Amino acid sequence: xxxxxxxxxxxxxxxxxxxxxxxxxxxxxxxxxxxxxxxxxxxxxxxxxxxxxxxxxxxxxxxxxxxxxxxxxxxxxxxxxxxxxxxxxxxxxxxxxxxxxxxxxxxxxxxxxxxxxxxxxxxxxxxxxxxxxxxxxxxxxxxxxxxxxxxxxxxxxxxxxxxxxxxxxxxxxxxxxxxxxxxxxxxxxxxxxxxxxxxxxxxxxxxxxxxxxxxxxxxxxxxxxxxxxxxxxxxxxxxxxxxxxxxxxxxxxxxxxxxxxxxxxxxxxxxxxxxxxxxxxxxxxxxxxxxxxxxxxxxxxxxxxxxxxxxxxxxxxxxxxxxxxxxxxxxxxxxxxxxxxxxxxxxxxxxxxxxxxxxxxxxxxxxxxxxxxxxxxxxxxxxxxxxxxxxxxxxxx
Numbered sequence: 173x174x175x176x177x178x179x180x181x182x183x184x185x186x187x188x189x190x191x192x193x194x195x196x197x198x199x200x201x202x203x204x205x206x207x208x209x210x211x212x213x214x215x216x217x218x219x220x221x222x223x224x225x226x227x228x229x230x231x232x233x234x235x236x237x238x239x240x241x242x243x244x245x246x247x248x249x250x251x252x253x254x255x256x257x258x259x260x261x262x263x264x265x266x267x268x269x270x271x272x273x274x275x276x277x278x279x280x281x282x283x284x285x286x287x288x289x290x291x292x293x294x295x296x297x298x299x300x301x302x303x304x305x306x307x308x309x310x311x312x313x314x315x316x317x318x319x320x321x322x323x324x325x326x327x328x329x330x331x332x333x334x335x336x337x338x339x340x341x342x343x344x345x346x347x348x349x350x351x352x353x354x355x356x357x358x359x360x361x362x363x364x365x366x367x368x369x370x371x372x373x374x375x376x377x378x379x380x381x382x383x384x385x386x387x388x389x390x391x392x393x394x395x396x397x398x399x400x401x402x403x404x405x406x407x408x409x410x411x412x413x414x415x416x417x418x419x420x421x422x423x424x425x426x427x428x429x430x431x432x433x434x435x436x437x438x439x440x441x442x443x444x445x446x447x448x449x450x451x452x453x454x455x456x457x458x459x460x461x462x463x464x465x466x467x468x469x470x471x472x473x474x475x476x477x478x479x480x481x482x483x484x485x486x487x488x489x490x491x492x493x494x495x496x497x498x499x500x501x502x503x504x505x506x507x508x509x510x511x512x513x514x515x516x517x518x519x520x521x522x523x524x525x526x527x528x529x530x531x532x533x534x535x536x537x538x539x540x541x542x543x544x545x546x547x548x549x550x551x552x553x554x555x556x557x558x559x560x561x562x563x564x565x566x567x568x569x
Contacts, residue, residue: 441501
């Protein structure tokens with residue numbers, strides 16, 4: 173699935189791409205030229221945002237970078253951010269060593285929901301804030317290493333080549349959206365005109381700058397870079413000329429897509445089911461990440477990051493989703509801590525999910541959902557006593 177594809181919802185969109193069973197939703201629409209009388213639709217950067225990276229696949233540049241999404245003649249997100257000293261979207265820089273033995277550090281693997289490009293505060297930063305406020309005499313750090321558009325293959329590269337050999341850490345959080353375990357290795361690059369993308373199977377991505385330069389001409393255009401002044405002019409024009417439309421809950425429930433796939437009756441997780449669904453190779457590299465943590469007595473928390481359509485289908489049909497059921501099964505098999513991100517939204521009605529907790533037309537969550545996810549995860553971490561008392565840590569050290 174290409175995240176730049178989107179479906180036409182109104183007469184003002186110039187182009188459309190139907191995503192099979194997922195055709196009801198927008199996913200970060202790519203720039204398309206439109207007629208002079210129409211407002212451009214898509215997602216736009218103010219400056220060149222990323223550069224190729226051998227380990228991560230790409231890293232975010234220092235910025236500031238403005239990121240705007242326009243769909244159906246409406247600005248659905250408008251945010252500014254900068255890459256930190258390691259090229260991740262985070263408001264603070266990372267230190268290799270912890271400041272003291274009393275510091276407890278989480279590292280986080282995730283995708284765009286963890287990066288939070290559309291949000292003023294991604295959920296890992298909110299998690300750090302909440303945990304710190306509830307920790308007495310303990311400094312808590314949360315270092316996110318998200319790969320926007322990436323998944324298990326990018327995580328494996330980041331964890332084995334960057335986190336594990338370089339950083340002090342006390343716990344690993346894996347925040348997995350429904351398709352993260354199946355994604356190929358993603359590579360981005362950008363220039364003054366566009367951000368480009370290309371996907372690779374395991375061990376086939378560029379392992380050197382020379383190899384990258386050979387594949388660079390084959391990368392696809394993804395998002396348009398407009399320039400600071402031009403982007404401001406576009407946003408102003410859209411807000412003056414565009415017209416907001418309401419979207420009903422039923423709009424997102426017309427066709428159930430893969431992100432709300434129901435688990436087969438009697439489904440139970442097994443390594444065989446994992447291999448059939450993903451591959452033996454992916455099972456091996458996932459197990460390698462877990463084994464590395466187990467050898468250093470580091471707890472691993474596996475989180476099922478919910479999808480909007482999955483939450484809506486649960487409310488409509490009271491079904492067991494494969495993403496949710498499989499995530500719990502993975503945790504049981506590998507003896508991981510399981511945080512059910514779907515349960516974090518218990519008590520939130522379907523209309524609220526559509527109007528407040530997710531971005532309009534977009535598959536990504538809004539600030540309210542990211543904050544709620546972080547709060548519930550902090551409560552779970554506290555209840556499970558993942559962060560031990562200082563006396564226990566001192567005895568161990």
